[in-house]
Amino acid sequence: MSERSEQPTDTAGPLARGDRMDSATEAFLAHRNLLFTVAYEMLGSAADAEDVLQETWLRWVGVDFGTVLDQRAYLIRITTRQALQRLRTLRRRKESYVGPWLPEPLLTTPDVAEDVELADSVSMAMLLVLETLTPTERAVFVLREVFDLGYDEIAEAVDKNPAAVRQIAHRARAHVAARRPREAVSPAQTRDALEAFKRAIETGDLQRLLDILSPDVVLLGDGGGVVPASLEPVVGAGQVAQVLGRIAPTASLQPAQVNGHPALIIRIDGEINTVVALRVDEGLITGLYAVRNPEKLSRMERETTVSR
Secondary structure, eight states: OOGGGOOOOOOSOHHHHHHHHHHHHHHHHHTHHHHHHHHHHHHSOHHHHHHHHHHHHHHHTTSOGGGOSOHHHHHHHHHHHHHHHHHHHHHHHHHTOSSOOOOOOOBBOGGGGGSHHHHHHHSHHHHHHHTTSOHHHHHHHIIIIITOOOHHHHHHHHTOOHHHHHHHHHHHHHHHHTTSOSSOOOHHHHHHHHHHHHHHHHHTOHHHHHHHEEEEEEEEEEOTTTSOOOSSOEESHHHHHHHHTTSOTTOEEEEEEETTEEEEEEEETTEEEEEEEEEEETTEEEEEEEEOOGGGOGGGGSOBOOOO
């Protein structure tokens, strides 16, 4: 049964309604971090994910809880439907975005890295791969591969039949597999690459920088038209090294856990200027994602909990 067709049938007194609201609030808060993660993986935007959670809450408190067999699955279904609507709006917004669009970075808690699958799913590299899927493919992939929902549950969330969902899941899985990093990279390898990258920038050692950059490395800079950033991808170790060499010598480079992986926060005069995430393949940095748009850096002063 669709939550959109369900309306509260509460005819009890104020005390009973208060108990009902307490139960709704308790259930929502128990799953809030998971619901945020679902919405964020579908949208790549924490601000939009928070809006989706607000919409989910408004629909949740209007549900006849007597018809709900599995609160977690039901809440995920509402969240998915709201995120799908928002995702289609975001697609139109991204068409007019100035320069490359990157996901909004999250300062994540250290325990995220311990769940390898979750960390991989929220990484900047994976979120960019998910951008290449259709909205429905993205929802199906996230719900199946990350949150391990059954095909029947996913079918309810995306308004498809289970057989169609299986086909969509197969297609999305193949699409992602062809574009994701070629091998699993341990957190220690990424930390080593990040530390070498940080030292090379701080010392201005161009050769050391070239040694850790893949020859075909790609740098994407997201300024959103608000702050300076290259409007096109910067490709090749030499070109990327030149761009990185222009980082202000007064900048402070702070290692951090961003989207479940080691990254750098660049501060100038104490203020966050850029967040740089890395993609590492076979020991070399193959991708650099530099988020500079101030509107996307607001969550970098506090940790965000993601879960599944």
